[in-house]
Amino acid sequence: MSEAEQPDPTTTSETSGRSRRAADNGLSQKRKWVAAVAVAAVLLTGAGIAASFVVKSPAQAAAEAEPPQQGVLTAPVENRVLKDSVIIRGTVVAGQSVDVAPSGASGEGTTSAVVTKAPKSVGTEIKAGQVLVEVSGRPVFALKGQVPVYRDLKPGSTGDDVAQLQSALAALGHGTGSDAEGTFGGGTKSALTAFYASIGYNPVSAEADGTATVQDAQDAATAAERAWQDAEDARQKASNDETQKAVDRAAQDLERARTRLTEAQVAAGPMLPASEVVYLSGFPARVDSVNAVLGSAPTGKVMTVSAGRLAVNGYLQESQKGLVRAGQKVEILSETTGVKATASVRSVADTMASGQQSTGDATAQGTGTDAGAGTGAAAPQGYLVVVEPDKSLPAATVGQDVRLTVEAASTKGRALVVPVTAITAGSDGRTVVTVLEAGDRQRRVEVTTGTTGDGYVEVKPAAGAVLAEGDQVVTGVNSAVGDDR
Numbered sequence: 001m002s003e004a005e006q007p008d009p010t011t012t013s014e015t016s017g018r019s020r021r022a023a024d025n026g027l028s029q030k031r032k033w034v035a036a037v038a039v040a041a042v043l044l045t046g047a048g049i050a051a052s053f054v055v056k057s058p059a060q061a062a063a064e065a066e067p068p069q070q071g072v073l074t075a076p077v078e079n080r081v082l083k084d085s086v087i088i089r090g091t092v093v094a095g096q097s098v099d100v101a102p103s104g105a106s107g108e109g110t111t112s113a114v115v116t117k118a119p120k121s122v123g124t125e126i127k128a129g130q131v132l133v134e135v136s137g138r139p140v141f142a143l144k145g146q147v148p149v150y151r152d153l154k155p156g157s158t159g160d161d162v163a164q165l166q167s168a169l170a171a172l173g174h175g176t177g178s179d180a181e182g183t184f185g186g187g188t189k190s191a192l193t194a195f196y197a198s199i200g201y202n203p204v205s206a207e208a209d210g211t212a213t214v215q216d217a218q219d220a221a222t223a224a225e226r227a228w229q230d231a232e233d234a235r236q237k238a239s240n241d242e243t244q245k246a247v248d249r250a251a252q253d254l255e256r257a258r259t260r261l262t263e264a265q266v267a268a269g270p271m272l273p274a275s276e277v278v279y280l281s282g283f284p285a286r287v288d289s290v291n292a293v294l295g296s297a298p299t300g301k302v303m304t305v306s307a308g309r310l311a312v313n314g315y316l317q318e319s320q321k322g323l324v325r326a327g328q329k330v331e332i333l334s335e336t337t338g339v340k341a342t343a344s345v346r347s348v349a350d351t352m353a354s355g356q357q358s359t360g361d362a363t364a365q366g367t368g369t370d371a372g373a374g375t376g377a378a379a380p381q382g383y384l385v386v387v388e389p390d391k392s393l394p395a396a397t398v399g400q401d402v403r404l405t406v407e408a409a410s411t412k413g414r415a416l417v418v419p420v421t422a423i424t425a426g427s428d429g430r431t432v433v434t435v436l437e438a439g440d441r442q443r444r445v446e447v448t449t450g451t452t453g454d455g456y457v458e459v460k461p462a463a464g465a466v467l468a469e470g471d472q473v474v475t476g477v478n479s480a481v482g483d484d485r
Contacts, residue, residue, distance in 0.1 A: 073476040074436050075419050077459075079469040082417045084409040084453025086323050088314045090332075090387060092397045095308020096281045097288065099301035102135045112136075118294040119287070119303045123395065126285040126305060129172045131199055133292070133302055138276055139201050142305070143168035145279035153272040154206040157184040164279065165272060169195055189269040196270065203270030217261040224250070224257035280307035286395050310393040311346065314404050315353065315382030323408040324348055330387050331405040334397055342390045345406065349384040409451045417456045422473040423449060433459065433467065434474040442474065 102113060117134030120126065131139045145164040151157075153165055163182040169191040170176060177187025196203040228250035235243035285307035292302040312332060316324055330343040387404055411417075422433045435443045445465045450458035461467040 071478045072436060072474050073478050074472040075422060075475050077467060077469055077471045077473055078417050078456075079414050080417060081414055082411045082451050082453050082456055082458055083407055084323070084451065086316075086320050086406040086408045088316060088320070088385075088404050088406070090312040090314035090402050090404045092310055092312050092334075092393060092400045092402060094286070094288075094306030094310055094398060097304060097306045098278055098280060100132060100140060100278055100303045100305060101301040102133075102140055102275045102298055113298055115292050115294055115296050115298055115302070119290045119292060122287050122290055124287045125395070126280075126283065126287065126307075128168070128280075128283045129195070129199065132278065132287075132305065135275075135298060135302070138204075138273075139199060140276055140278065140302075141199060142278045142280050142283075142285060144171060144281075144283060146281050147279065149274045149277060149279060152274050153184060155184050155186075155189055155269050155271070158182050162188070166191070168279075172198075174198075192270045192272060204273055204276075206269055206271040217257070221254070221257040221261045224254040228254045278305070280305065282308045286398065288398065306398065310389065310395075310398060312343070312387040312389070312402060312404060314385045314387065315380045316348065316385050317382050318352075321348065321383045324385055324406050329407040329410075331407075332387065332389060332393075333403045333405070334400050335403065336400055337394075337397065339394060339397060341393060343387045344390070346386040346388040347384075352383050353381055409453060411451045411458050415450070415458045416460070416467060416469065417458050418473050419475050420452065420455055420457050421475040423447075423457060423459075435467070436472045436474055 100119075113136050115133065115135055116137050117131075119133040126132065126142055128144050129141060131141045133140050143165070145168055147161050147164045149161070151161070153162055159182055162184050165184075166176045166179065166181065166188055169188070172195060174191035174194045175187070176185075176191045179185035179187035193203055228247070231243070231246040231250040235247045237243075285305050287303060288306050289304045290302070291300070291304075292298050324345060326345050326347055328345045330345060332341040332343050333339075385406075418433055423431060424434070425431050430446050431449060432444045432446050435445055437443055445467045446462035447459040447465070447467065448462065450460065452458070459467065
């Protein structure tokens with residue numbers, strides 16, 4: 001190559017540089033384009049993924065619209081005593097309540113009644129034969145008995161009330177001797193006199209002038225006896241018709257005089273005024289209220305006493321009556337004092353109380369009311385149930401509102417029990433429970449049911465069936481199970 005044809009080194013170098021720059025620029029463009037494509041691919045991929053959460057196929061949408069998968073609820077089979085209870089309110093009442101209302105003034109020489117010895121205070125325990133209050137110097141005492149007082153008892157009286165007096169006196173150690181039961185004779189007079197002496201009083205005489213009457217009769221009998229003796233002596237000296245007639249007449253007069261003496265003696269002696277005695281069914285008794293003070297004039301009742309074992313009265317509603325019957329066990333709870341006691345149902349009324357106002361308050365002295373009689377307040381409505389404690393309740397609980405828990409039904413000892421919701425009845429009439437076993441397998445067990453209470457029921461497996469304590473029985477379904485999407 002000629003010199004003229006040789007390339008210019010400077011020119012060649014510049015050309016080479018331009019070529020390299022052009023190649024580098026081209027490479028850079030390619031690289032940018034590849035990167036852009038890659039970024040676009042990533043963006044498209046992300047958009048596709050996002051779209052997959054928003055756009056759903058018809059099949060997927062239908063599947064998700066179906067109800068969620070259901071699970072089962074279970075409960076264990078228990079082995080225990082099952083009880084069904086009825087809870088009601090009740091009021092503690094006495095078996096007998098008596099108003100003491102002395103009538104008139106019986107003291108010697110008195111013209112009006114006045115309290116001369118203060119009544120026993122509220123809550124005092126009363127024993128048989130004890131004086132409750134003194135009115136116009138005369139005692140009012142309590143004896144055991146149930147026949148209401150309605151008359152004064154005097155020597156010669158007969159009847160059930162006399163027999164009641166004789167029994168009460170004998171219980172206090174004052175026997176009535178040979179008197180026939182129910183006849184107020186000499187033995188009863190002696191016993192009554194001895195009783196009055198034991199409480200520090202003299203008995204009231206049956207006749208105002210009884211002593212004089214007996215003495216007059218005695219004098220008449222003595223005179224008649226002497227006249228008969230004189231007539232007999234005259235007959236012996238001169239036995240004739242006249243002397244014999246005189247003896248006969250004297251004998252008749254003597255017989256009449258002796259009869260009058262006997263009658264006077266029978267009628268004379270102590271009596272029991274109706275105003276001085278209160279009969280109570282049992283002892284010890286209790287003073288429930290006092291309405292008079294020393295020196296006051298008693299008007300109406302002076303005090304109220306109660307006797308007999310305490311009981312509790314409650315009232316059942318229509319829906320409860322069929323669950324409670326006589327003999328069932330009851331728990332008594334006084335929220336006021338914390339006293340707990342066991343009891344049993346004594347009786348359940350066949351008819352419902354109307355709830356109308358009761359006026360069972362006894363106002364005549366010596367009369368009383370049965371447990372639960374009203375005092376003028378509105379009576380509860382329902383079927384009266386009377387509960388009798390196994391042991392005597394404290395006297396302080398009288399009138400308290402208490403809670404009664406009646407054991408309406410109970411299994412005889414421990415038994416297999418399941419929730420009531422576990423029981424199903426098939427179209428074939430069989431009663432079954434469904435046991436859930438391992439692997440969610442279900443096994444139907446035929447059972448017979450027994451006592452129910454508190455949402456549970458006693459079950460007994462049918463012959464050949466197996467059911468044990470701890471088995472899980474199906475009680476229902478839980479639609480929330482499996483809904484974790």
